[in-house]
Amino acid sequence: MSEATLAHRSRVAWAFYDALAVAQRNLIALFRVPTTLVFSTVQPVIFVLMFRYVFGGSIQIQGFRYVDYLMAGIFVQTVTFGSINSGIGLAQDLSTGLIERFRSLAMARSAVLAGRTLADSVRNLIVIVLIITVGFLVGFRVHTGPLALLGAVALLLLFGFAMSWLMALIGLTAGSAEAAQAASFPLMAVLVFASNAFVQTRTMPGPLRAFADHQPVTATVDAARALLNGGPTAGKVLGSVAWSLAVVAVFAPLAVRRYRRSA
Amino acid sequence: MTGAAILAEGLGRRFGDIVAVDGVDLEVPAGTVLGLLGPNGAGKTTIVRILTTILRPDRGRATVLGLDVARQPQAVRTVIGLAGQYAAVDENLTGRENLRMVGRLTHQRREVIAPRADELLARFDLSAAADRPVRTYSGGMRRRLDLAAALVHRPPVLFLDEPTTGLDSRGRSDLWAVIGELVAEGMTLLLTTQYLEEAERLADRIMVIDGGTVIAEGTAGELKRRLGATIIEVRLADATAAGDARGRLAGTGAAEVHDDGRTVAVTVADPGRAVLEVVRILDAAGLTPEWLTVREPTLDDVFLQLTGHKAAAGE
Numbered sequence: 001m002s003e004a005t006l007a008h009r010s011r012v013a014w015a016f017y018d019a020l021a022v023a024q025r026n027l028i029a030l031f032r033v034p035t036t037l038v039f040s041t042v043q044p045v046i047f048v049l050m051f052r053y054v055f056g057g058s059i060q061i062q063g064f065r066y067v068d069y070l071m072a073g074i075f076v077q078t079v080t081f082g083s084i085n086s087g088i089g090l091a092q093d094l095s096t097g098l099i100e101r102f103r104s105l106a107m108a109r110s111a112v113l114a115g116r117t118l119a120d121s122v123r124n125l126i127v128i129v130l131i132i133t134v135g136f137l138v139g140f141r142v143h144t145g146p147l148a149l150l151g152a153v154a155l156l157l158l159f160g161f162a163m164s165w166l167m168a169l170i171g172l173t174a175g176s177a178e179a180a181q182a183a184s185f186p187l188m189a190v191l192v193f194a195s196n197a198f199v200q201t202r203t204m205p206g207p208l209r210a211f212a213d214h215q216p217v218t219a220t221v222d223a224a225r226a227l228l229n230g231g232p233t234a235g236k237v238l239g240s241v242a243w244s245l246a247v248v249a250v251f252a253p254l255a256v257r258r259y260r261r262s263a
Numbered sequence: 264m265t266g267a268a269i270l271a272e273g274l275g276r277r278f279g280d281i282v283a284v285d286g287v288d289l290e291v292p293a294g295t296v297l298g299l300l301g302p303n304g305a306g307k308t309t310i311v312r313i314l315t316t317i318l319r320p321d322r323g324r325a326t327v328l329g330l331d332v333a334r335q336p337q338a339v340r341t342v343i344g345l346a347g348q349y350a351a352v353d354e355n356l357t358g359r360e361n362l363r364m365v366g367r368l369t370h371q372r373r374e375v376i377a378p379r380a381d382e383l384l385a386r387f388d389l390s391a392a393a394d395r396p397v398r399t400y401s402g403g404m405r406r407r408l409d410l411a412a413a414l415v416h417r418p419p420v421l422f423l424d425e426p427t428t429g430l431d432s433r434g435r436s437d438l439w440a441v442i443g444e445l446v447a448e449g450m451t452l453l454l455t456t457q458y459l460e461e462a463e464r465l466a467d468r469i470m471v472i473d474g475g476t477v478i479a480e481g482t483a484g485e486l487k488r489r490l491g492a493t494i495i496e497v498r499l500a501d502a503t504a505a506g507d508a509r510g511r512l513a514g515t516g517a518a519e520v521h522d523d524g525r526t527v528a529v530t531v532a533d534p535g536r537a538v539l540e541v542v543r544i545l546d547a548a549g550l551t552p553e554w555l556t557v558r559e560p561t562l563d564d565v566f567l568q569l570t571g572h573k574a575a576a577g578e
Binding site: 014017018021022024025028029032033096097098100101102103104105106107111 | 316337338341344351352355360364365367369370413
């Protein structure tokens with residue numbers, strides 16, 4: 001081993017340093033080949049337009065202008081579907097052999113996954129800012145204040161980061177980018193549509209409503225809605241943060257274990 | 264630590280019901296080159312993946328520079344470089360960015376990363392393309408970059424898994440030249456290949472692998488002497504003539520008729536003398552071949568000789 005290496009750092013410091021190196025690589029790709037960014041943005045924009053102008057007229061939500069109700073749902077939908085890219089990206093890295101190289105290097109075992117989820121958080125931030133802008137153009141307004149808006153963005157990023165770990169596990173297990181996409185879309189669709197993202201859950205039949213009321217997307221939409229529109233907030237934010245932390249706590253170790261075990 | 268840079272004893276690995284590697288022993292002295300020769304599915308890649316810590320063996324043990332691949336994988340990773348069958352480089356990054364990324368991930372000091380990347384780019388004739396995304400590289404350029412990436416942290420032991428599979432002859436000879444230089448500098452190298460010519464050109468010793476076991480071992484010269492070094496092929500006008508020629512040439516070397524029914528292949532140990540003899544025999548019998556060629560044995564010939572079956576599972 002050459003003396004040019006840095007042997008003195010702690011394991012945790014290395015894990016962070018390695019994750020940043022991988023994240024940097026993923027971000028270069030994101031900006032050099034912006035199709036992911038474009039597709040991540042186009043889909044939520046279509047949903048904004050569809051629900052604002054096609055369905056929105058016939059949806060009545062007490063105490064809200066529908067566009068204000070809708071946008072919190074759109075934000076959560078955006079980061080949830082966006083997390084699918086984490087799985088697809090990892091599945092691609094597996095099939096090109098890049099992960100084989102990473103496995104042969106003395107880098108932290110968590111770094112490839114952490115780098116991916118960190119880079120995807122940056123992508124989420126960009127897409128959220130774009131979608132907020134689109135929201136403003138179609139009449140969305142923040143009824144609280146700039147700090148609450150920042151809080152909502154942070155909450156969404158945390159939730160997207162958490163979902164990325166779940167998708168990372170699926171991506172490493174699926175075997176190919178196509179399979180990763182096919183495996184994760186139905187799961188994400190159930191979470192997003194069987195929730196309060198676009199409509200209230202109380203018109204849903206019993207069992208569906210029970211599910212919709214007790215799942216992470218609903219909790220996060222509730223929290224984002226409260227942060228953007230006002231009303232009781234703290235409990236809802238805690239609920240969403242708890243969900244996100246729980247998802248990371250469960251799926252990050254599983255994904256890293258899956259990464260360690262060879263495909 | 265012994266003189267062996269790479270040592271494996273009784274290495275085995277199954278995938279479900281399939282035994283990929285079945286009791287392989289190998290020893291690569293420091294500064295030498297071992298070639299693992301075998302067809303697709305022989306178990307070569309699995310051996311490399313075990314020795315490079317990517318896969319754990321089910322049985323047996325292996326060390327690299329005295330470090331146990333299963334018990335001290337992180338330590339092993341600091342002394343090895345791996346370049347695989349797929350150029351494992353990021354398509355969206357430039358050549359330079361790829362090498363710098365590996366520099367960071369192998370924990371090199373920041374101030375040595377940039378010059379090391381430049382040095383490798385120059386050495387592998389990639390300086391002009393250094394700032395282009397790898398997407399735009401040719402197959403040969405990708406492989407050279409992949410090899411450069413394996414060398415960023417100056418590992419003393421290098422593993423190359425089918426380094427030239429899929430390359431054209433120009434790309435192949437360029438890569439051979441580069442690998443030859445590394446070996447001349449004292450690198451310990453284990454490479455796998457499907458090409459006898461490649462193993463002969465690069466390796467000090469060759470192990471022929473089939474069905475996860477070692478079926479023959481030696482220098483290229485030893486293997487060839489065992490196999491009959493050279494093959495003389497003559498194409499006759501029809502099957503009758505071919506049968507006639509086969510009978511007459513049987514005294515020169517092992518002679519058989521190919522699947523096409525009219526090409527006779529004679530495996531000989533002494534090609535110069537044998538060619539004269541073949542020509543004389545055919546001429547005396549009034550058999551004029553459509554053509555006559557002299558060629559080195561291929562992996563298929565080696566397999567046919569060693570196992571009695573063709574190198575199966577070809578691409």
